[in-house]
Amino acid sequence: MNKVKDHCPKCKLKYHIEPSFYTGSMYVSYAVGIAVAVATYVLSLIFGLDFGPTGILLSIILILLLLMPYIGAVSKSIWAHFFLKYNPEIAKKVSNDSRT
Template sequence: MFLKGSKLYSILFLKCPRCHKGEFFEANPYKLSNFNKVKDHCPKCKLKYSIEPSFYTGSMYVSYAVGIAVAVATYVLSLIFNLQLSLVSLFISIVVVLILTMPWIAAVSKSIWANMFFTYDKKIAKNIN
């Protein structure tokens, strides 16, 4: 895949930031029993995902930015599709979209946060099956 080796690949597919092969989360973000639980280590390259206790607390700032981006995208899509929504309807639609995408926003935010601190290592990725 042409994105492999880029931070965007790791973020969008929720993969290990170092090898891009191991899963980053215990389960799908929408599986609420394991909601947003990051694995301790990469199952492929053994990278420890947490640098320090409460490492992912900083991802809340990223989550805010991603949430704003989703809200703006919802508004822009309502303009593109020429939906004549009242202000209240537009507000309700943005809130509904944010609630529905909340697990995805939280997961992507943690992935973005991890990718700020870990980099892709082509040598390690090449040696993993």
């Protein structure tokens, strides 16, 4: 699920970036995880779920474990958007390409 392809099947763009890219996305993953944990806590308060401190901690851990693959994928995407820009002209050329 969280596997990145080596190259784009249409334009042959190399997807693998230097290892420091993944270190940077790890920091973004930490921030996204904190946001999910805070959202879980706030939602438990809004819905009036009184688990106590241990129950809230366990529910946050459970939610983070369930969402771990998605948090990893989203964090890589967020980090990549700092460095890679969308170019509609290149996208149009690739979508008109009949190789795939």
